[in-house]
Amino acid sequence: MARKPKLAVWKFSSCDGCQLSLLDCEDELLALAGNIEIANFLEASREVIKGPYDLSLVEGSITTPHDLKRIQEVRKISKFLVTIGACATAGGIQALRNFQSVSDFISIVYATPEYISTLEQSTAISSHVKVDFELHGCPINKEQLVEVISAFLFHRKPNIPAHSVCMECKLAGNVCILVSNGVACLGPVTHAGCGALCPSYNRGCFGCYGAKENTNTSSLSNKLYQLGVKNQDIQKLFRSYNAYTPAFLKESKAHD
Amino acid sequence: MENNSLIILAESLQLIFDNLNSFGYQTIAPTISENTIVYDQITKISDLPIGYIDEQTGGHYRLKKHSKPTFFSYTVGANSWKKYLHPPKVRLWQIKRKAKAMEFVSEETQPPKLAFIGVRGCELAAISIQDRVFLKDKFVDPIYSTRRKDIFIVAINCARAVKTCFCTSMQTGPKVEEGFDLSLTEILDDKKHIFLVKVATEKGREILKNIPYKVATKEDENIAENIIKTTAQSIEKKLDTENIKELLYQNYENPSWDEVANRCLSCANCTMVCPTCFCTTVQDTTDLTGEIAERWRSWDSCFTSDFSYIHGGSVRVSTKSRYRQWLVHKLGAWLDQFGTSGCVGCGRCITWCPVGIDITEQVKTLRENNG
Ligand code: SF4
Ligand code: SF4
Ligand code: SF4
Numbered sequence: 001m002a003r004k005p006k007l008a009v010w011k012f013s014s015c016d017g018c019q020l021s022l023l024d025c026e027d028e029l030l031a032l033a034g035n036i037e038i039a040n041f042l043e044a045s046r047e048v049i050k051g052p053y054d055l056s057l058v059e060g061s062i063t064t065p066h067d068l069k070r071i072q073e074v075r076k077i078s079k080f081l082v083t084i085g086a087c088a089t090a091g092g093i094q095a096l097r098n099f100q101s102v103s104d105f106i107s108i109v110y111a112t113p114e115y116i117s118t119l120e121q122s123t124a125i126s127s128h129v130k131v132d133f134e135l136h137g138c139p140i141n142k143e144q145l146v147e148v149i150s151a152f153l154f155h156r157k158p159n160i161p162a163h164s165v166c167m168e169c170k171l172a173g174n175v176c177i178l179v180s181n182g183v184a185c186l187g188p189v190t191h192a193g194c195g196a197l198c199p200s201y202n203r204g205c206f207g208c209y210g211a212k213e214n215t216n217t218s219s220l221s222n223k224l225y226q227l228g229v230k231n232q233d234i235q236k237l238f239r240s241y242n243a244y245t246p247a248f249l250k251e252s253k254a255h256d
Numbered sequence: 257m258e259n260n261s262l263i264i265l266a267e268s269l270q271l272i273f274d275n276l277n278s279f280g281y282q283t284i285a286p287t288i289s290e291n292t293i294v295y296d297q298i299t300k301i302s303d304l305p306i307g308y309i310d311e312q313t314g315g316h317y318r319l320k321k322h323s324k325p326t327f328f329s330y331t332v333g334a335n336s337w338k339k340y341l342h343p344p345k346v347r348l349w350q351i352k353r354k355a356k357a358m359e360f361v362s363e364e365t366q367p368p369k370l371a372f373i374g375v376r377g378c379e380l381a382a383i384s385i386q387d388r389v390f391l392k393d394k395f396v397d398p399i400y401s402t403r404r405k406d407i408f409i410v411a412i413n414c415a416r417a418v419k420t421c422f423c424t425s426m427q428t429g430p431k432v433e434e435g436f437d438l439s440l441t442e443i444l445d446d447k448k449h450i451f452l453v454k455v456a457t458e459k460g461r462e463i464l465k466n467i468p469y470k471v472a473t474k475e476d477e478n479i480a481e482n483i484i485k486t487t488a489q490s491i492e493k494k495l496d497t498e499n500i501k502e503l504l505y506q507n508y509e510n511p512s513w514d515e516v517a518n519r520c521l522s523c524a525n526c527t528m529v530c531p532t533c534f535c536t537t538v539q540d541t542t543d544l545t546g547e548i549a550e551r552w553r554s555w556d557s558c559f560t561s562d563f564s565y566i567h568g569g570s571v572r573v574s575t576k577s578r579y580r581q582w583l584v585h586k587l588g589a590w591l592d593q594f595g596t597s598g599c600v601g602c603g604r605c606i607t608w609c610p611v612g613i614d615i616t617e618q619v620k621t622l623r624e625n626n627g
């Protein structure tokens with residue numbers, strides 16, 4: 001049998017939640033370990049096998065000068081690089097700082113600000129290196145992660161549709177809560193992947209999978225406005241986990 | 257020939273449920289879930305939305321208490337009977353890797369026998385349109401045909417319409433004409449709460465066995481006809497279908513497509529809730545071990561980019577081209593393809609469009625800007 005492909009998991013600025021999704025794949029992990037060599041995954045094992053790696057999963061955004069250098073290294077030793085989660089794909093919740101001056105925060109938060117070395121902005125991995133595939137979500141869905149890895153192993157395209165959460169909602173047999181209960185829901189502009197988790201529990205989607213393809217955020221904002229959602233609350237809706245995803249960024253700025 | 261027009265007490269509807277159940281049918285009927293009418297399995301008439309009415313306008317749905325304890329005064333639900341006949345997601349087959357070969361495992365489905373209770377005129381028309389799509393011509397869809405085969409249908413004449421209904425324009429309602437085993441008209445006044453039942457098939461007659469009835473009088477018939485007529489007259493929404501195919505085919509470049517594209521979210525809700533939309537996509541998957549591969553089929557929509565993806569990219573990138581595809585197919589190309597319109601006037605796409613885009617308004621705008 002051919003050599004098993006080598007997998008590495010890298011962490012940048014993040015909460016580790018997406019890596020946990022990988023550990024959460026309890027049943028699938030054994031199958032995974034049988035088909036791929038987990039060569040570098042510090043969250044799971046301290047043992048590190050040297051690169052290059054066939055598949056790198058990258059979690060987290062770029063926020064420090066050190067990150068800037070490290071992501072270039074990671075790219076160099078990775079044949080196939082997949083970002084996992086909102087941080088790596090869009091800058092994450094920490095990209096909220098991009099709307100303010102970072103030096104102001106530092107002086108408030110830290111006793112000795114001179115020890116802090118950080119960049120002005122939190123940015124997505126794709127702003128710095130070529131990314132082969134982006135897996136959305138905050139956190140990512142473990143079934144989608146397994147799908148991406150399976151597709152990689154068997155040289156096929158992953159089945160990760162970029163359409164709306166509404167499609168998943170209707171496939172699950174849900175009734176639209178925006179229409180039937182006037183709940184503010186970002187489903188119509190949000191990338192599928194979660195299986196319509198929040199709407200299934202009567203909660204509006206808050207866009208943690210980022211923008212779907214062909215997003216029309218302003219039309220949805222108009223509707224939310226008609227439902228009585230205040231301008232600043234519309235802004236807050238678009239300014240969360242994926243605040244720096246281009247479509248959401250543009251929409252939140254329109255509500256300044 | 258025995259009598260085909262009977263009167264039963266409203267509470268005898270329970271006996272129809274019971275008989276259907278004892279004949280091995282699962283009884284599917286309107287019921288309330290999350291403040292909305294949906295279709296689901298129930299066995300007791302107390303689980304019907306008794307004493308409720310719905311309010312529907314573009315992008316808006318609310319369920320309200322009615323002044324009367326009627327069983328069927330609301331209209332079409334959030335979902336349609338399509339989910340039972342043309343399921344949202346099905347596995348088509350599996351392949352398992354064996355030592356020297358591959359083993360193909362096809363899906364042997366034995367769907368339960370279903371009885372649909374409370375099917376409206378527009379919905380009967382939608383079922384007949386999907387029958388045409390899935391059962392006629394060379395290619396029969398086995399998934400649809402096994403599910404469709406034994407369906408028992410109890411239709412209902414609408415005693416009330418909502419603002420989104422336009423069955424009168426599409427000639428599909430509110431009177432139910434064909435495609436059912438039994439039909440009901442609900443009559444409630446100071447003295448009585450009854451159903452006028454029309455028996456259309458032998459199967460229907462069997463289900464009525466042992467249920468106390470009276471033969472309907474001319475007067476009962478008139479009362480029922482009047483209820484349907486009043487409903488029809490209350491319908492305000494109109495879709496002018498005259499030369500509609502030509503109108504659509506001649507207006508590919510009409511500026512009104514741009515205007516609707518500004519509002520359209522390309523979210524696909526309209527196609528998901530539409531009882532006639534039939535499009536699906538097929539996905540092949542493998543597991544992590546490479547020992548099992550599967551093929552799944554699920555509902556798709558012309559509003560997604562993947563829908564028109566061919567080698568090199570998507571054909572319909574813009575929302576404008578997708579909205580145009582939906583309208584031109586639904587109201588125009590469907591006529592060429594299947595000999596009927598793809599729209600039955602149920603109004604679901606209007607109500608459940610989050611931003612309330614109205615198919616009838618779009619046609620009106622096209623007519624105004626025709627040329
Ligand atoms: S469109 Fe006609 S048949 Fe359908 S629910 Fe409305 S009134 Fe009834
Ligand atoms: S196009 Fe709209 S009104 Fe016509 S059948 Fe479909 S959902 Fe109903
Ligand atoms: S309108 Fe779109 S989704 Fe519906 S049947 Fe036509 S192409 Fe398919």
Ligand code: SF4
Pocket residue numbers: 519520521522523524525526527559608609610611612613
């Ligand atoms: S017409 Fe409405 S429901 Fe259909 S895709 Fe556009 S916004 Fe969504």
